[in-house]
Amino acid sequence: MSPARTLLGADGLRPVSPRLIPARYLGGLIPDLIALALAVACVVLAVRLDWWWLGLVALVPLLVVAPGLILTPRRVRALGYLDRDEDLVVASGIMFRSVTGTPYGRVQSVEIHEGPIERRFGIARISYSTASTDVDGSIPGLPREEAERLRELLTTRGIERMQSL
Structure with missing residues (x-):
C-alpha cells in the first residue's frame, strides 16, 4: 500500500481532523x-x-x-475530501450523502477561515467559489497546515487550468 493511500479513509477520501468534534x-x-x-x-x-x-x-x-x-x-467522520489530478472531491452527510467534484479550472477564489474556537483547536475551514454560483464549497476541520497546502494547491492548479482553457 502506498504512503499516500494510508492517509485515506475507507471510502478513499481524506478525513477531516477529529479535533472538529x-x-x-x-x-x-x-x-x-x-x-x-x-x-x-x-x-x-x-x-x-x-x-x-x-x-x-x-x-x-x-x-x-x-x-x-x-x-x-x-457527522464529522462523514466529512472527507480528495485532491485528485483534475478536481477536488468533497463528501459530507450521513443519511443524505453529498459528493461534489469541482474542476480546478472553475475555482475563482479560495479563502481560509478561522474563528477563536478553531484557532484554539488548531483547525481551519477552507472555502472556495467557482464560476458557477451553485458549486461553491467548503471543507471544515482541516489542520491549519493542510488548509494552507490545499489553498495553495487550489490556487495554483486553478490558475494553470484556467490558462489552458
Missing part, C-alpha cells in the same frame, strides 16, 4: 445551555403550578439538542 461541541455550548435552562424552567413551573402539560413542553428543547450532541461525532 470538540470544536463543534464548544461552539454549540451556549445554545445547548439555553435549551437546557428552558427545559429546567418548564419542569420547575410544571411542578410549582401543577401544570402537567408544561412538563411535556420541557421535552421540546431536549429533543432539539439531543440529536446534535449524539450525531456530531458521526
Whole structure:
C-alpha cells in the first residue's frame, strides 16, 4: 500500500481532523445551555403550578439538542475530501450523502477561515467559489497546515487550468 493511500479513509477520501468534534461541541455550548435552562424552567413551573402539560413542553428543547450532541461525532467522520489530478472531491452527510467534484479550472477564489474556537483547536475551514454560483464549497476541520497546502494547491492548479482553457 502506498504512503499516500494510508492517509485515506475507507471510502478513499481524506478525513477531516477529529479535533472538529470538540470544536463543534464548544461552539454549540451556549445554545445547548439555553435549551437546557428552558427545559429546567418548564419542569420547575410544571411542578410549582401543577401544570402537567408544561412538563411535556420541557421535552421540546431536549429533543432539539439531543440529536446534535449524539450525531456530531458521526457527522464529522462523514466529512472527507480528495485532491485528485483534475478536481477536488468533497463528501459530507450521513443519511443524505453529498459528493461534489469541482474542476480546478472553475475555482475563482479560495479563502481560509478561522474563528477563536478553531484557532484554539488548531483547525481551519477552507472555502472556495467557482464560476458557477451553485458549486461553491467548503471543507471544515482541516489542520491549519493542510488548509494552507490545499489553498495553495487550489490556487495554483486553478490558475494553470484556467490558462489552458
